Amino acid sequence: MDQFSAMHTFRRVVDLGSFSAAANQAGVSHTVLSRQVKHLERHLGTQLLTRTTRRLHLTEAGALFYRHCVQILEQMQAMTLELSEHQQQPAGTLRLGVATAFGELELGRWLPDFVERHPQLQIELHCSDRFVDLLEEEIDVCLRVTDHLPDSSLVARRLATSEVLLVAAPRYLQRHGTPASPDDLAGHPLLGYSQLLHPQRLQVANDAGEQREILMPRRLSANSPMALRAAAIGALGIASFDRFIVDDALRDGRLVQVLSHWRQPARSLFAVYPQSRYLAPKVRALLDYVQHYYATPRWQG
Structure with missing residues (x-):
């Protein structure tokens, strides 16, 4: 039977x-x-x-x-x-959502290779620093570096960890001194990301488990991480960034890390996409690619 x-x-x-x-x-x-x-x-x-x-x-x-x-x-x-x-070749339009800094600094490292591997695929980028409604705006996949994802029916696949660093330009530290402890930060302006609930507040911890919360004075705030990066390189103050945003500037000396023995809470890179019984080939191809690419740590000192 x-x-x-x-x-x-x-x-x-x-x-x-x-x-x-x-x-x-x-x-x-x-x-x-x-x-x-x-x-x-x-x-x-x-x-x-x-x-x-x-x-x-x-x-x-x-x-x-x-x-x-x-x-x-x-x-x-x-x-x-x-x-x-x-078995099908990924084809059609893949609508990819990313934050502006990630789009400017990270996509150029791997997106050309991904596109070359899938010649029948067209990429439509949606760059925004707000959390978009993937279903309403018809986004296939969103890549987001964050410490918090809002509750939803979306699937979130964790791809990598991103350190969060305090940095400043050498010229700024020469003029105003280098902080030796978290208490010293209260005398330095923080270049704050205005989209945060508390742009001037920092949480730091050391290897001994000691935790501190510091309120720093405001000199400049902006809703663009890339504008804050430019301000930090221009020696306007101390700033807090995901490592991938300042990695190149740290390597060439335009920025240096401040209080390297104190850490801020790390964030994660997620691939977020609508829940489905099965994934379209174009979505599966991107998820598999970024999962493999970021399996090798990319943002390390």
């Missing part, structure tokens, strides 16, 4: 309410379907349906089997569709 075929038949009979309706839909005889269900009952060792002249009724065992039957058949259908799409 083909058990999956019998399960399809059983579900069709139950959904349509009669052997006759199921036989008409399947284009076979009433007898063929009735025989399949009887064989299924014999195989399972229990009665699934009771038959009257007017309608069919599920037995208790039949109701239990029907629930599992529906789940199994839908999983098989989803698996078949996913495997079929897995």
